[in-house]
Amino acid sequence: MSQTVIPFGDPKAIKRWSADLAVDVRKKSYFEQRFIGTSENSIIQRKTELESDAGDTISFDLSVHLRGKPTYGDARVEGKEENLRFYTDKVMIDQVRTAVSAGGRMSRKRTVHNIRRIARDRLGDYFYKFTDELLFIYLSGARGINLDFVETPDFAGFAGNPLEAPDTEHILYGGVATSKASLAATDIMAPLVIERAVEKAAMMQAENPEVANMVPTSIDGDDHYVTVMSEYQATDMRTAAGGTWIDFQKAAAAAEGRNNPIFKGGLGMINNVVLHKHRNCIRFNDYGAGANVEAARALFMGRQAGVIAYGTANGLRFDWQETEKDYGNEPAISAGFIAGMKKARFNNKDFGVISIDTAAKKHS
Template sequence: MLTTVGVNSPQAVKRWATSLALEADKQTYYQRFIGSGENNIIERRTDLEDDAGDAIKFDLSVNLRGGVTTGDNVVEGTEEPLTFYQDEVKIDQVRKGASGGGRMTRKRTLHDLRRIARDRTATYMAEWVDEGFHVYLSGAPTAANQDSKFSGEFAGNPIQAPDSDHQLYGGTAVSKATLTAADKMNVALIERVTVKPRMMNATNPDVMKMTPVSIEGAKRFILLMSPFQAYDMRVETGDLSWSKIQQALATSEGRNSPIVKGGLGMINDTVLHQHEGVRRFSDYGVGGNVSAARSLLMGRQAGVVAYGSGGRGTRFTWVEKMFDADNQVAIYCGAILGMKKTRFNGKDFGVIAVDTSCRDPNAA
């Protein structure tokens, strides 16, 4: 016997809100990088999922740097004060509505409408969240990417451009203006880039050391690039060398980790990834006419995400409503969340922006 669950019934709301959350997570690219605790590319803060409030403040403790006391020398009075830097992420509500149309145009059952609304909204929310991470981690609110869904700062979290200690360029370029069309992504650049996080604190003690994520005893960074940049790298590398890069990942420790799955290959313990949402630009070079993209080298706590409760024990919200004298049905889906790049004492913490020239290889 078929049971019809009415519009906006509590059973339907909870079921489809939960289903939406699961489906959106499956489709969100960055989900593979998200986890609770410091040993994640994107740290998920759970403080607001059960408690009231719209902001989370979190600390970074600075490593001790002074000398030690030896022998019978007096240690009292030589204490080094513990230093903490603080960052904050705020959350807000984001919603998307879908209309099923009126009685004369609607040929589907309410169950079908719910399923379709879930599928389409899950895809939209996944793309919105992914673009949000691209924007915040890149520190680039404007770009040449088409089909943009993310319109700027969200929840009052600032979009912060990379500081000079966390910005690199392809080739011999040292700035946006000096980047030329020849300064493309290649293996030599990746090798150079992977030195930066390991040595930044050794060369400048005032800059926090970037830490790789630990997976099954191995330590890994992530380099996320545009498919255009990945193409440049593969073409420059050649088939034989590229197969070695792929093999390095396929046989590596931690190869079953979510952050490794789907990777292109590995160079110097850095897993290579590509995504079409990586920020692209069209105004680099001295003449402002060089196409470019910003790849991201990421380690632990490159970013942070926080969620609020959607009610009824779910993370997402689901509201069904009849309108137009009960002629039309609309479904509204959403979530309460916030995201940003981690930044302490005016410096990025777990991400380095790597800008190179690139262009569509299929363009005329």
């Protein structure tokens, strides 16, 4: 049976391959596989309002707990009403595109179908890597020194969503360090650092009523946080744990919600904190009193640590356009999406993430 070849630039191809690209990116993305969902219980919440409505901005609110004294007995409550208070954040979206060329006819020995498939694979690799990197950057509030990122070290955000450094209530340091300048090479990642983060999250509002409490994600009746650390930090963690590391692995394997995506590829679990590692965690080389200590920023996250929003192109999350340049000699494909992302932040303070800065360097 002969194969139907859809001409380059045909609308049917554009619809089919834009959908294919969206699926490919979603399957490959580290965050999509584990942490992104539409509910408020998600670590990264996908805001969907702009997928069906016009506009380039989504605003979202956090309702502040009531704090007024109650009224006792028959004392009048009228006139003592407490105003409902809200903190508001917003995420804006913009277009992101890139393009590939199949080369001229004399250097090209591929069918139209193969050109599309190869382009989808490479564009899928590019966009999943790009969006994962952006999420690490936004959640960390810093670009860092990571060498293999798509964006350069001077990146300061896109779509009007700036990078926002952690506030003082949402950052802690390894070892005995209490600041960037006081971090020594010995202040590394260890199980105690995770325990301190759990304590900090639980006591945040008790110590400062103006700070919104972090909220763990609820999985099968259990509350969990997740921590994503760098490869270097993970090595330090395992070394510091010694013989107890196997207990952390057993805890994750026995957890009630172990089949939930937040456990996928996890290292273990400490005090209901699911541990992960990733090469893209933001790294630095200017910590310590001499600004020469290598460091990394782990992300301790609860629900709504960040938000991501997509617009649509022709009703599809990804856009796919085909053209033939040089009078039909050179097929080229452009793809992209309309999106924005940021760390959730209310009242000028982070909401669902604590940055954990520790000394971290390669061990080989």
